Amino acid sequence: MIEERFDAIVVGAGMAGNAAALTMAKCGLQVLQLERGEYPGSKNVQGAILYADMMERLIPDFREEAPLERHLVEQRFWLLDDRSHVGMHYRSDDFNEERPNRYTIIRAPFDKWFSSKVREAGATVLCETTVTELVRDDRERVVGVRTDRGGGEIHADVVVLAEGVNGLLGTRAGLRARPTPDNVALAVKEMHFLPRETIEARFNLKGDEGVVIEAAGTISRGMTGMGFVYANKECISVGIGCLVADFQRTGQTPYGMLDHFKQHPSVAPLIAGSEIKEYAAHLIPEGGYKAIPQLYGDGWVVVGDAAQLNNAIHREGSNLAMTSGRIAAEAIAEMKSRREPMTAKNLSLYRKMLADSFVIKDLKKYKDLPMLMHTHSQNFFLTYPQLISKAMQNFVRVDGTPKLEKEKATLKSFVKARSWRGLIGDASRFARAWR
Amino acid sequence: MNVEPSVRVEDKLYYNRYLVDIGQPHVKVRAHTTPSAELLALLKVCPARCYELNDNGQVEVTVDGCIECGTCRVIAEPTGDIQWSHPRGGYGVLFKFG
Ligand SMILES: Cc1cc2nc3c(=O)[nH]c(=O)nc-3n(C[C@H](O)[C@H](O)[C@H](O)COP(=O)(O)OP(=O)(O)OC[C@H]3O[C@@H](n4cnc5c(N)ncnc54)[C@H](O)[C@@H]3O)c2cc1C
Ligand code: SF4
Numbered sequence: 001m002i003e004e005r006f007d008a009i010v011v012g013a014g015m016a017g018n019a020a021a022l023t024m025a026k027c028g029l030q031v032l033q034l035e036r037g038e039y040p041g042s043k044n045v046q047g048a049i050l051y052a053d054m055m056e057r058l059i060p061d062f063r064e065e066a067p068l069e070r071h072l073v074e075q076r077f078w079l080l081d082d083r084s085h086v087g088m089h090y091r092s093d094d095f096n097e098e099r100p101n102r103y104t105i106i107r108a109p110f111d112k113w114f115s116s117k118v119r120e121a122g123a124t125v126l127c128e129t130t131v132t133e134l135v136r137d138d139r140e141r142v143v144g145v146r147t148d149r150g151g152g153e154i155h156a157d158v159v160v161l162a163e164g165v166n167g168l169l170g171t172r173a174g175l176r177a178r179p180t181p182d183n184v185a186l187a188v189k190e191m192h193f194l195p196r197e198t199i200e201a202r203f204n205l206k207g208d209e210g211v212v213i214e215a216a217g218t219i220s221r222g223m224t225g226m227g228f229v230y231a232n233k234e235c236i237s238v239g240i241g242c243l244v245a246d247f248q249r250t251g252q253t254p255y256g257m258l259d260h261f262k263q264h265p266s267v268a269p270l271i272a273g274s275e276i277k278e279y280a281a282h283l284i285p286e287g288g289y290k291a292i293p294q295l296y297g298d299g300w301v302v303v304g305d306a307a308q309l310n311n312a313i314h315r316e317g318s319n320l321a322m323t324s325g326r327i328a329a330e331a332i333a334e335m336k337s338r339r340e341p342m343t344a345k346n347l348s349l350y351r352k353m354l355a356d357s358f359v360i361k362d363l364k365k366y367k368d369l370p371m372l373m374h375t376h377s378q379n380f381f382l383t384y385p386q387l388i389s390k391a392m393q394n395f396v397r398v399d400g401t402p403k404l405e406k407e408k409a410t411l412k413s414f415v416k417a418r419s420w421r422g423l424i425g426d427a428s429r430f431a432r433a434w435r
Numbered sequence: 436m437n438v439e440p441s442v443r444v445e446d447k448l449y450y451n452r453y454l455v456d457i458g459q460p461h462v463k464v465r466a467h468t469t470p471s472a473e474l475l476a477l478l479k480v481c482p483a484r485c486y487e488l489n490d491n492g493q494v495e496v497t498v499d500g501c502i503e504c505g506t507c508r509v510i511a512e513p514t515g516d517i518q519w520s521h522p523r524g525g526y527g528v529l530f531k532f533g
Contacts, residue, residue: 128525
């Protein structure tokens with residue numbers, strides 16, 4: 001197919017792959033990027049919130065050109081039981097700034113645009129091409145790839161594995177383990193279209209202002225999971241995700257859970273009367289710090305979701321993907337400029353640089369949370385939301401019961417459900433894992 | 436309390452665009468007489484309901500509606516119950532929004 005030899009081959013044109021290919025091309029490297037979708041983005045699913053800072057480092061004036069939806073002025077956190085939600089809303093006019101901090105985006109058009117920048121920078125981008133195998137030499141060094149387009153091997157000094165959470169290549173080649181049911185979540189998502197004005201009225205917005213809602217509670221039926229509702233210009237992204245191990249254990253269906261979430265009395269009015277135009281599903285890496293695999297080796301590095309670089313607590317993934325892609329590319333460009341070979345030893349620079357960035361620092365901070373949420377999912381996702389909702393109702397409903405009696409009843413319901421020991425234990429376990 | 440609403444997954448898949456690679460399914464189920472627990476889990480967990488029981492009680496897969504999430508791979512590839520690969524370049528689901 002292609003005769004030349006490249007400095008680098010990037011597998012995948014998602015957030016991580018585009019960041020890597022763009023950065024290397026800008027440094028003057030000969031880059032080949034391969035994407036299995038018809039166009040970049042045609043296989044990708046996200047909520048999606050874009051974090052401006054990490055994008056800006058790649059394309060400083062992206063705001064002028066990128067297909068962005070709304071800049072976020074408000075974030076809602078909802079704890080739900082079956083009929084109510086207890087919410088915290090943070091809204092600030094500070095977010096109506098000249099260079100907004102976060103935006104909602106739609107991945108397919110965004111990725112297409114991002115990819116056009118990669119091409120402009122000089123990389124060769126080939127779509128509709130699935131990489132089927134990594135090519136290694138007799139010393140097990142990765143020296144290239146093979147694709148389903150035929151035409152034999154394509155060689156490069158280094159292969160950047162930006163193949164996403166379900167990355168087959170790296171796992172098949174034994175470079176890292178296959179994701180396990182307890183370190184990935186399955187998310188399902190629908191796109192609900194409504195007139196712009198309706199969205200703005202329902203979410204209390206003007207112009208391009210946006211709102212996102214993150215929701216947890218009985219909607220996940222005791223499983224480790226979260227729902228989300230994000231306002232775009234003319235549509236609303238609605239989705240829910242839970243650990244695959246929990247789906248497997250409970251036999252709940254993802255679409256049943258999504259429809260249940262959509263019917264929740266707090267969510268239904270937001271999407272009422274909408275036209276659904278897409279139903280998507282995707283995995284999300286949730287294993288956190290402890291699930292990060294070996295990140296580099298002779299002739300290869302792994303970036304983004306493929307390396308489990310995803311912060312499930314803050315729902316950040318694309319920015320970790322972009323940052324790891326950029327940093328890997330910078331490390332590779334550094335070796336290239338020093339005319340040094342892409343050995344494991346040299347490429348360890350990528351791991352070092354990543355450790356100094358927020359990517360590894362953030363994941364390390366929460367290293368114990370994924371396990372805690374998983375082993376205590378019944379409490380955190382079922383019992384507490386129900387108790388808190390009952391407590392709130394008790395607090396606000398006026399019915400002639402003296403307040404002191406109400407407080408006692410609330411406390412009693414907590415102790416009854418979890419016992420004093422359980423309550424204190426949960427609180428300290430949570431605090432320790434959060435620290 | 437939590438009654439499963441009756442959801443027709445087919446209706447959801449109808450919103451999506453696909454380019455089906457006829458005759459080249461990217462997911463295959465290993466021949467079996469009695470399905471394993473992993474295979475049975477796929478009947479519920481696959482978000483596109485690609486897995487179904489046939490009249491003989493065996494699990495079958497039809498990949499036309501597959502949204503390529505990889506969930507079945509994570510659950511049933513380690514046991515050897517299924518074989519999973521990406522569709523050929525350009526084929527499969529084509530998200531307009533994603
Ligand atoms: C429902 C949902 C909501 C999310 N919400 C947010 C959010 O709001 N904010 C946020 O920051 N993150 C969010 N994330 C996480 C974010 O989407 C990911 O972290 C990010 O997309 C990872 O980027 P990536 O480049 O590593 O992988 P991907 O974006 O998945 O890209 C991988 C690419 O590689 C291609 N590919 C794979 N294998 C091959 C092969 N063999 N040959 C050729 N091409 C191949 C794929 O087609 C794909 O284009 C969300 C994820 C989901 C599923
Ligand atoms: S990849 Fe996902 S959608 Fe496709 S068959 Fe497997 S579980 Fe179903």
